[in-house]
Amino acid sequence: MKPLNLSQFPEDTYVLIESKKRKEIFQKLEKKLGFLTRSKDITSGALYDWKKGYMIKNKIKKIKRYIPLPKLKKLCKNINININNLHPYIQEIKTSSRSGLIKNPKLPLKIIxxxxxxxxxxxxxxxxxxxxxxxxxxxxxxxxxxxxxxxxxxxxxxxxxxxxxxxxxxxxxxxxxxxxxxxxxxxxxxxxxxxxxxxxxxxxxxxxxxxxxxxxxxxxxxxxxxxxxxxxxxxxxxxxxxxxxxxxxxxxxxxxxxxxxxxxxxxxxxxKDIPNLIIPHKQERFQRHFKRKFRKWYNRYKDSTKKEIIKQLLSKPLDAIELSTNLNIMASGIRDQINGYNLKERRIPGLIDLEIVKVKNLGYRNIQIFEIANKNKAFAFINGEYK
Missing domain, CATH: 3.10.28.10 (Homing endonucleases)
Structure with a gap:
């Protein structure tokens, strides 16, 4: 894509030109006009400040004096200089007085x-x-x-x-x-x-x-x-x-x-387009899809997933996302196994229905955190002895 030249920058851009080039510009202007005071629409004070590159505040403090881009365009036109030929000599660009700046900008600005x-x-x-x-x-x-x-x-x-x-x-x-x-x-x-x-x-x-x-x-x-x-x-x-x-x-x-x-x-x-989403939890969730896609099993035996969930929760309380990561199963599938679901007008009970698991509390953004409700029932279910 075409780069952005100084002439295309916003109109409220302010420019500080390198000292030697700045003096050269204003010497040409003085030579053409005779006196800087004769420049139209620009005060003599501003012209002399721009030439020096600074102004004196309270008779003591030196403050950098930036040239507004529209005024710089007029000055360059007046002495037949292409403003974009000044690219190597631009030291700083900014907008309003307290808005920060860019030092030694690489102009023209490449669009990458x-x-x-x-x-x-x-x-x-x-x-x-x-x-x-x-x-x-x-x-x-x-x-x-x-x-x-x-x-x-x-x-x-x-x-x-x-x-x-x-x-x-x-x-x-x-x-x-x-x-x-x-x-x-x-x-x-x-x-x-x-x-x-x-x-x-x-x-x-x-x-x-x-x-x-x-x-x-x-x-x-x-x-x-x-x-x-x-x-x-x-x-x-x-x-x-x-x-x-x-x-x-x-x-x-x-x-x-x-x-x-x-x-x-x-x-x-x-x-292939975006291999890294930068934010760790987003990247981890994205990669989880491929782990599930290429896992060695597709369907498990009856109650196998419930048993794996119980084993995880016997260790510590977890939410559905954490269980999904540990067991390589979609979070929606984890929730179905815990909360139960309907299948062809038939209710498939979940671990909460079986009084093996309960909701411990609500975590960040009201995410449910699950824990074992009854350890005896949990071990009985794992061993195939639950009735």
């Missing part, structure tokens, strides 16, 4: 797959600084580290900060999401507002893979029956993401009211 990763994150758990700071938030330390790595890969030496009092938040120089919004023609990153543009939808496949990966890291749930994705506040955006998965990435998907699911039938292709 990781650019689409950042786009996905700002559409997911990010915030573009429409009001206040621009941030990315994720409870996973691995996801936050990956975000910072991609941020540096795309933008180079860019400002970001973390706060030990709010460890899940990463504050990012506002210039980053502003550049992404300008390039991808998105007005607002807030969840209920953005829609994907043709520049995104028509991007090469490898770029879209990175975009979907970021969306899954932030908004996806890896389940036994597939990966569910849904941005409840923006159904149209959810539908666009689904179309990318179906039409561009060739994943089989099932649609729900407020979300869609990448089906397990597409997992082999998906694992």
């Amino acid at each position: 797959p990781e650019t689409f990763t950042l786009l996905g994150h700002f559409l997911g758990d990010g915030y573009g600084g429409e009001i206040g700071r621009s941030v990315y938030t994720n409870i996973s330390e691995e996801a936050r580290k990956e975000f910072i790595k991609n941020l540096k890969k795309v933008f180079g030496d860019i400002y970001y900060s973390t706060n030990p009092n709010h460890p899940y938040y990463i504050s990012v120089a506002k210039i980053a999401p502003k550049i992404l919004k300008k390039y991808f023609e998105i007005k607002d990153f807030r969840n209920s507002k953005p829609l994907l543009t043709k520049k995104i939808l028509n991007a090469p496949r490898k770029y879209l893979v990175e975009f979907i990966k970021a969306i899954i890291i932030d908004e996806g749930s890896v389940r036994d029956i597939g990966i569910e994705i849904g941005i409840t506040a923006n159904p149209k955006l959810t539908n666009q993401i689904k179309k990318i998965c179906v039409k561009r990435l060739n994943y089989k998907c099932k649609e729900y009211k407020h979300s869609f699911r990448i089906c397990t039938e597409s997992y082999i292709q998906f694992s």
